[in-house]
Amino acid sequence: MLMKKIASPADVKKMDMDSLKELAEEIRTALLNKISQCGGHLAPNLGFVEATIALHYVFDSPTDKIVYDVSHQSYTHKILTGRAKAFLDPTKYHSVTGYTEPNESEHDHFMVGHTSTSVSLALGLATARDIQGESGNVIAVIGDGSLSGGEAFEGLDNAGEYAKNFIVVVNDNEMSIAENHGGLYASLAELRASQGSSENNYFKSLGFDYLYVERGNSIESLIAAFKLVKDSTKPVVVHIHTLKGKGYSYAENSKEGFHWAAPFDIPTGVVNWGNGESYSNILGEYLMEKIKADPKVVVIHSAVPAGIGFFADRRKEAGKQYIDVGIAEEHAVALASGLAKGGAKPVYSTHSTFIQRTYDQLSQDLCTNNNPATILVTMSGADGMNDTTHLCIFDIPMMSNIPNLVYLCPTCVEEAIAMMDYAIDQTEHPVAIRIPNGVTHRNAQFDKDYSTLNTFRVDKLGKKVALIGLGSYYTLAEEVAAELAKSDIDATIINPRFATGVDVSTLENLKANHQVTVTLENGVVDGGFGEKVARFYGASNMRVLVKGLKKEFYDKVPYGELMERNRLTPKQIAEDVLAALKSA
């Protein structure tokens, strides 16, 4: 087996063309075997096997530096840079991450996971090279889908006037995660149709030299092209046309479905997405109903439509009331603000980790204008994605301190729906709703009136200890109450509903017969909800325990361990409460 013999890219360079092709097939098989068992970015990796081989054949990594965008397509790169075992030996499958990781290899330069960053990061390496008088090529790899992100444009524009070696490989597989959106994609199609000769050339308009490779899954063609640009002294784009999902028919035919796949059965292509309720399905159904009931409702998404259940048929059904802006979160929020100003009812949805890409638009374009757009922040909390680059635990600090924004945190699916009903139809505020990962239901009735901001609801009035369980940690509050009951403490349970402020009268009332207040939030505590409560009680006798995660870029820490580490199990919390009561 050729794969086993590759200790470093030097071993790739020694191979003849037949061996390189054989290697590509071996890698493809290994990718299928591993990803079908572990889940992962299947289709992007299948499409970039040959390009990665050609890059390592022509360039000399790590002297020549390859910077991957998102780096979800870097599996072959890992295989060729000494990490093949992690794709061949099932016991080693989890020894590498799904993205580039400098701690794994000198061939990986950045930890990345969000899109549209590779050009800027690589230009930093190129500039550092040049001011230090070093040599070597710098190559940024970026997919066509990632080009729609503003950061990629800013990087390309700036690189376009760079007077030294800088190579951008545009991996054009005609797809973002779903289909591409944006005028740019028509001109990319023209470039493909004209073999690169169309006048409409985005890259040239930004100052790049340009080379087109139609056969982007042909190792020969790619090697020839990369040799042409190696050691170039001007910025150059190599636009390669690849096939997403290449070599696995189910992925070739369902590029979106296999962009990231849960474990699947290779012969049948059946993916095990798990069953049971998911917010993705629930949101998709709910939003479709709203769309049908009200022509003013416009659902906006940025390139991960499956995240809110907008699969292809639903997108079609929604017609003009569904807008996928592509990977362009900044535009999405500003567009929503404009839509709201114009009298429509926009609902923009994105995962917590991606809402980070649009802070200024939330603040300036939306909130200074106080336009009544609805923002759904999905997959939020520590109990979901746990890659360092995809943590969904920073949205409360980021959003809850922006004036005018109302950030609602539902405790269960019924409350999420009530909050969406409120948000979409009101006309007073920008309202964001923090959608949890796991679906929970509550039997209790809850108050659906959100018109008075920052009003908490006391669901159970006890004494001594008050537990304020924000959003998905409401159930944790209930568990802590059960734990405290063992010590004969009848704790008060509060659903705060709002992350953006405190309920002064409710908190004041607690002072009479409570000594300890505990806040529970499913995210980092630094800058978050609990600290507002701690500040409120700062000048009083009340003891406050702010419970949540310590700020940190947690790296694939299992949820249970994360809870233990942060003293977030019901038992640990109860212990801390008892200790606080003793000292009070």
Place this chain on the structure above:
Amino acid sequence: MLMKKIASPADVKKMDMDSLKELAEEIRTALLNKISQCGGHLAPNLGFVEATIALHYVFDSPTDKIVYDVSHQSYTHKILTGRAKAFLDPTKYHSVTGYTEPNESEHDHFMVGHTSTSVSLALGLATARDIQGESGNVIAVIGDGSLSGGEAFEGLDNAGEYAKNFIVVVNDNEMSIAENHGGLYASLAELRASQGSSENNYFKSLGFDYLYVERGNSIESLIAAFKLVKDSTKPVVVHIHTLKGKGYSYAENSKEGFHWAAPFDIPTGVVNWGNGESYSNILGEYLMEKIKADPKVVVIHSAVPAGIGFFADRRKEAGKQYIDVGIAEEHAVALASGLAKGGAKPVYSTHSTFIQRTYDQLSQDLCTNNNPATILVTMSGADGMNDTTHLCIFDIPMMSNIPNLVYLCPTCVEEAIAMMDYAIDQTEHPVAIRIPNGVTHRNAQFDKDYSTLNTFRVDKLGKKVALIGLGSYYTLAEEVAAELAKSDIDATIINPRFATGVDVSTLENLKANHQVTVTLENGVVDGGFGEKVARFYGASNMRVLVKGLKKEFYDKVPYGELMERNRLTPKQIAEDVLAALKSA
């Protein structure tokens, strides 16, 4: 006088060409008179007089909706939409803001102040128009300088596939605030040189129809062009070539100097920038010294180089060690991360209000990678710019809750320099430094060791009350101490230095003989530094007063009033401390 007769755009439409030209001259004179007395965006407004007249002549505002980017060029728009008195009558000069403001007029659709937003916001209006079956043109105005911002690209790309009326007026005055940077600008120059016929057409590559107007200060040419595109049913760019500063020779010759001008003398063009020390000058001198001393130091800026004293001569002197990326804050941070990874010593500087434009790059591109770039956050605090859109009071909540980032807050200029020395030469962390507005000096020696993170310094050890004065509010802590001394309280004064964490041992020690701790920070308290201290002391006896601004988009509130409102005068704080002591 024609200006006085204009109650609404309808009055413009009645004028003949001679009158329109006369009107333009009157407006130009009024702009000069007002701005020379009040300060303001002179050159951008002078260049856009004719275009604004032509827009209102051809289109029917507010049915047709004009959305200005930044809106610093909207003075003529204000004059033509019923607000001429604010430019003619010195007693009314302050009756309008310097940006579009929906509360002033139905002709203003958004409150804006940051760049690169107009296309997305306007596309929202156009989309709302179409889904509601309304009519009217939507026109986004954007300057060439603003095109370098990622949000503008995202908006253009998305608009490029919009199938209905959508007009973008690109106001090309060949300048950003300083000169333009980016490959795009070479192709804009080609378009100008070829009267719009060059093949390299960025706008066409994004799917726009395209029209070029060389004489962008000719009312006739502009009216003809706007008539051509009025009611167009496809997205179209009208690229107009204007002269920044038009009609005032000093502004034409010093476009950057008169982009925003303090009050000036019209006959001589001498601007009264005030004298005395400024951080801008100090940073410029300091960074130039670093550049000369160390070839690895690279200063990065995003289009406001005067903000750190990088005037044209200094930019030239710095050579390759100075990079102005244009208005592209996201790219700037990612570039800095790449430079640091590559072994250089990047220093990126931008104003507090603009650092908001790059949250995800700080978090993902820089901090997950823990690369040792230096970020200077200038003009920070409430005592500087006070337009709603330019507040510099949100950076502590936004930045201090990002893991790995070290956010230092100097109390005086000497400490700012010590912190920069530390930040630039260390290789452990991304370090941001919060540069205040006003320059203060301290006679006392202070500890320049920042190697142990989150170590506070007790400058004066008293008892009962501890005052923790962060950064520029250290002097406020001193003033409060003086106030408390009148009540025979010998307060402890602490310089916390770090906004990103608390000094556990210092805070623990205070418990022994302090009953009240006061935190003081020059920014909003929500999600900020003081709340971390409140959380720390949550389970203890210590009373904590978190002092700073309540989160709000303050609109041109004078600093003194802002302090009073937030109970931030030394007297008010002392009163609150005494009350807290009494209850403790």
